[in-house]
Amino acid sequence: MSTHFVGEGNIGSAPDYREFPNGNDEPRRLLRLNVYFDNPIPKKDGEYEDRGGFWAPVELWHRDADHWKTLYQKGMRVLVEGRTVRDEWEDADENERVTFKVEARRVGILPYRIESVALSAKPAGGQ
Known part of the structure; x- marks a missing residue:
């Protein structure tokens, strides 16, 4: 079972x-990312309150995952597009467990908390 997912959140730990x-x-x-998808609700004083956020593992299968492991960093704000997948497994005590993960098609970096961006030249061949 899966369903389309789009969410914005923060990476909570170093990529795996x-x-x-x-x-x-x-x-x-x-490349596995642990992302906290928040739900910021504006308050009257102009601040925000997080209501109903959740942690989810995000899996990104791609040939460039080795390169991206240094790009994505803990605390970085990202926009994730993909699908949610129900994952059934047994823990060490043989209890059945169910979790949900996000199989990402795209993980975009949002410009919050970023000090600078450095672009490199395209490699020969135009990729």
């Missing part, structure tokens, strides 16, 4: 990067 063998092909690459 992993590679998985894929036969003779290039390995599959996964």
Whole structure:
């Protein structure tokens, strides 16, 4: 079961990067982000109150995940687009557990808390 998801939140910890063998092909690459999706509600005094935020693991499968592991940082504000997926598993005591994760299609960096941006030249071949 899955459903379309779009949410804005903050990365809560350092990204977790992993590679998985894929036969003779290039390995599959996964970047996991732990994101807090908040729900800021404006108050009369101009401040905001978070109502109903939640933590969710965000998985980004992509050939460039190795490069992106240094780009995404704890505290960074991101916009995540993808789908929510129900994940069923057993814990160490053999109790059945259910969690939801986000399989991301895109993770965009939002310009909050960013001091500077450095762009590099396109590599030969135009990618």
